[in-house]
Amino acid sequence: MTAKPQTVLVVEDEPLLRMDVVETLEDAGYDVIEAVDADQALAVLEATDGVGILLTDVYMPGSIDGLELAHRVHREWQGIAIVVVSGHQRFSADELPAGALFLSKPYGPTAIVDLVGQIRTAS
Secondary structure, three states, X not given: OOOOOOEEEEEOOOHHHHHHHHHHHHHOXXXXXXXXXXXXXXXXXXXXXXXXXXEEEOOOOOOOOHHHHHHHHHHHOOOOEEEEEEOXXXXXXXXOOOOOEEEEOOOOHHHHHHXXXXXXXXX
16 A cells, blocks of 8 residues: 655745646645645645645745744644745744744755655654
8 A cells, every 4th residue: 555645735926936846746746735825825724634744935925924824834733844945035943933944945846855755754
């Protein structure tokens, strides 16, 4: 019997980048849910069980940014691993939720698949 793929929630407001990340993760065997901003991501999390990894950009429109989304997910859905992504700023471990990882843009497809794979292996 094969294990069910890990579900990744990708939160990215740039459509082409979001499509690329989603396609890359799906090609690697992951189930992926897309959200265009933190508000949509929270609605997905409230309505969906089984999200194992949150991959969120920091700077995007909406009522909260990706960093606040990461902190909220850490508080309300403790079982979800968090990856914060930004091309504008680097964040220290103190600024991120406990256990969250940071990935700097730009990154290649192998970087995102490797990072998500490491999270899945560790869980």
